[in-house]
Amino acid sequence: MKTELTELPLDQVRTLLAVVDEGTFDAAAAALHVTPSAVSQRVKALEQRTGRVLLQRVKPVRATESGEVIVRFARQLARLERDARAELGMSAAGEPTRVSVAVNADSLATWFLPVLARVGKEPRLCFELRSDDETRTAALLREGLVMAAVTSSPEPVAGCSVRPLGRMRYLATASPAFAREHLGGPLRETLAVAPTLAFGRDDDLQDGFVRRLGGGDGASSERHQIPASEGFLRAVVMGLGWGLLPVTQAQPLVRSGQLVSLAPDRPYDVPLYWQQWKLDSPALAAVARAVLATAAEALETR
Incomplete structure (x- = not known):
């Protein structure tokens, strides 16, 4: 029987994944217990079959956009x-299921960790959490690096489902001394020129808040990048x-006088969503239930 060209041979698919995970053809060959030549031939055959370049031949090797689909x-x-294998009793005794999740740093620092305790003992899980800005977590899902993500994007990644979690509420804050020195005039004007904090280069949270106040630019x-919640x-x-802080972090410090809320009547809300692979997986289903329940208690829903 002739093999259809539209099929994706599993040995070639697994080889491509090994190359991406290991970073080089030689390392993938060692992991797969085959020769580097065999790895190269499988990848080339898969590229010919799909009609796409699947790898960027750099060090470490990276998947192209088409390669990410295969990965x-x-x-x-x-x-x-x-x-x-687990359902058939073929897993190693006591072997837990690993679940990789991308979580934005503020969620990880505030409400997400209780999810891990809420999942329960069955199925047994080991979590692999990756932290990034909420605008970047969907990219990790798209690249095939995680199975699920807390993200600010309502647009589902290909092959994924998406469900709303609620809104992460932030307060604009500063130290009392900073406010006296830099924020003496109209807020939309002073925030546009005062030193600003940002999570990273892609963090436009503070920009969005100032624009909402009427500061168009x-x-x-002049900003410091602090890539940890x-x-x-601490920098604030x-x-x-x-900078904008999650309300659960900001309020105790405002009450103690360590921070001032710059616009207490103007909180800034960021909608969050749960995206995960469309798989009938007991492990993913258990995590999703815990995430949705915890988010309903911790996030703004109105």
Whole structure:
């Protein structure tokens, strides 16, 4: 029987995933217990079959946009295989199921960790959490690096389902000394020039807040990048700049006088969504239930 060209041979798919995960053809060959030549031949055959370049031949090797589709398929296939083995009693005794999730840093620092305790003991899970800005977590899902993500994007990644979680509420804050020195005039004007804090280059949270106040160009270009939620909070308290903090972090510090709320009647809400692979996986289903229940208690829903 002639093999259809539209099929994706599983040995080639798994080989592509090994190359991406290991970073080089030689390392993938060692992991698969085959020769580097065999790895190269399988990847070339898969590229010929799909009619697409699937890898960027750099160090470490990276998947192209088309390659990411194959990588995501390979990871989903591996997930289904592990679930099937578990249901058939073929898993190693006591072997837990690994679930990789991308979570924005503020959620991880505030409401997400209780999810892990809420999942329960069955099925047994090990979490692999990856932290990034909420605008970047969907990209990790798209690249096939995680199975699910807390993201600010309502547009589902290909092959994924999406459900709303609620809104993460932020307050614009600064230290009292910083506010006295930099924020003496109309807020939309002073915030546009005062030193600003940002999570990273892609973080436009502060810009969005200033524009909502009427400052058309957003926050000042004089900004410090602090890529950690706890570090960001400390930087605000220390007076390095002003920034938006999750309300659960900000309110105790405002009450204690360590911070001032710059616009207490103008909170800034960021909608969050749960995206996950469309797989009939008991592990993913258990995590999703815990995430939705915890988010309903911790996030703004009105």
